[in-house]
Amino acid sequence: MSPTPVKIAVTGAAGQIGYSLLFRIAGGDLLGPDTPVQLQLLEIEPALKSLEGVVMELDDCAFPLLESVEIGSDPNVVFEGVNLALLVGARPRSAGMERGDLLEANGAIFTAQGKALNAVAADDVRIGVTGNPANTNALIAMSNAPDIPRDRFSALTRLDHNRALSQLHGRTGVPVADIRKVTIWGNHSATQYPDIFHAEIDGRPAVDVIDDLEWVENTFIPTVAKRGSAIIDARGASSAASAASATIDAAHDWLLGSQTDDWVSMAVASDGSYGIPEGLIYSFPVRTSDGSWSIVQDLEINDFSRARMDATAAELVEERDAVTKLGLI
Numbered sequence: 451m452s453p454t455p456v457k458i459a460v461t462g463a464a465g466q467i468g469y470s471l472l473f474r475i476a477g478g479d480l481l482g483p484d485t486p487v488q489l490q491l492l493e494i495e496p497a498l499k500s501l502e503g504v505v506m507e508l509d510d511c512a513f514p515l516l517e518s519v520e521i522g523s524d525p526n527v528v529f530e531g532v533n534l535a536l537l538v539g540a541r542p543r544s545a546g547m548e549r550g551d552l553l554e555a556n557g558a559i560f561t562a563q564g565k566a567l568n569a570v571a572a573d574d575v576r577i578g579v580t581g582n583p584a585n586t587n588a589l590i591a592m593s594n595a596p597d598i599p600r601d602r603f604s605a606l607t608r609l610d611h612n613r614a615l616s617q618l619h620g621r622t623g624v625p626v627a628d629i630r631k632v633t634i635w636g637n638h639s640a641t642q643y644p645d646i647f648h649a650e651i652d653g654r655p656a657v658d659v660i661d662d663l664e665w666v667e668n669t670f671i672p673t674v675a676k677r678g679s680a681i682i683d684a685r686g687a688s689s690a691a692s693a694a695s696a697t698i699d700a701a702h703d704w705l706l707g708s709q710t711d712d713w714v715s716m717a718v719a720s721d722g723s724y725g726i727p728e729g730l731i732y733s734f735p736v737r738t739s740d741g742s743w744s745i746v747q748d749l750e751i752n753d754f755s756r757a758r759m760d761a762t763a764a765e766l767v768e769e770r771d772a773v774t775k776l777g778l779i
């Protein structure tokens with residue numbers, strides 16, 4: 451008997467990330483080669499025609515695992531029974547738009563989507579937020595879905611984690627598979643803190659292998675933290691295929707588990723670990739297994755790390771205060 455199909459919702463499905471993400475999911479990259487998937491795709495009304503074209507292409511791939519595709523613009527219909535919701539669609543920042551305007555525009559989207567998930571998603575639903583500002587969008591969705599346990603929400607910092615691995619590989623030549631225990635702390639923004647003080651490269655402490663704290667502080671950290679902007683400058687559009695790939699990595703590891711001798715970075719509701727205010731959606735080092743995650747505990751935090759972890763937490767507190775003032779949470 452073939453396994454039960456998994457219903458996966460993707461929002462912003464006609465967008466750039468969607469154009470990579472949907473094909474990877476349908477090809478089995480998220481849940482493996484034995485699990486059929488049913489895609490339930492949400493877009494705004496004006497983008498539905500374009501999404502129809504994407505669905506024609508999905509059909510034309512004849513993916514053996516893709517059981518069905520439904521599209522629509524009403525989250526209360528599209529989220530019906532979903533086991534996994536990947537919230538990618540968001541309003542991009544346009545010229546002259548302030549951070550507060552972006553929070554407000556996206557706040558409306560994530561309020562409605564949180565309520566819809568609360569009403570119609572499956573009991574085992576997991577929700578991954580990629581659309582920016584990802585951490586605070588996840589906070590808004592979580593706050594508007596009181597019946598869904600808080601540990602079912604996460605925001606994407608896996609792209610930052612992967613970027614950190616790649617930079618360390620570039621510096622040392624060691625394959626990314628042999629670089630472990632890198633952490634992204636905090637917000638998916640330029641204040642994030644990519645931390646290598648617990649990392650291992652080829653089984654040795656990363657700081658010993660790198661042996662250049664000036665490079666860590668002035669090259670590694672800013673390169674990872676500002677990589678999104680560098681890609682926008684180069685491509686004229688924000689990262690899409692790499693963001694889709696990280697969205698897949700994050701959901702795959704969440705649902706199927708991550709390696710026990712490593713960890714991944716995921717922005718999840720803080721339980722107060724490491725002194726981070728309770729309830730903030732903050733990126734921590736986590737271990738995952740079978741649809742659950744736990745924050746890696748008892749890492750020693752030096753003064754250099756503490757200052758950066760607190761600075762990115764402060765930005766998230768500001769964002770939380772702004773959306774609280776707007777009545778979104």
Ligand SMILES: NC(=O)c1ccc[n+]([C@@H]2O[C@H](COP(=O)([O-])OP(=O)(O)OC[C@H]3O[C@@H](n4cnc5c(N)ncnc54)[C@H](O)[C@@H]3O)[C@@H](O)[C@H]2O)c1
Pocket residue numbers: 461462463464465466467468492493494497538539540541542559579580581582583584606607609610638688689690693
């Ligand atoms: N967390 C990360 O690592 C990361 C990385 C890259 C991009 N992003 C963010 O991901 C988001 C999507 O990026 P993209 O390149 O695909 O953008 P895009 O503009 O190409 O696509 C976004 C899509 O979302 C749709 N959309 C807007 N409002 C919607 C709503 N209420 N319901 C459903 N769909 C809606 C739009 O119609 C559009 O098709 C952006 O917010 C971007 O900043 C996050």
Ligand SMILES: O=C(O)C[C@H](O)C(=O)O
Pocket residue numbers: 582609677678679681688689693
């Ligand atoms: O869309 C952006 O602002 C950048 C994006 O979040 C990224 O990290 O590539």
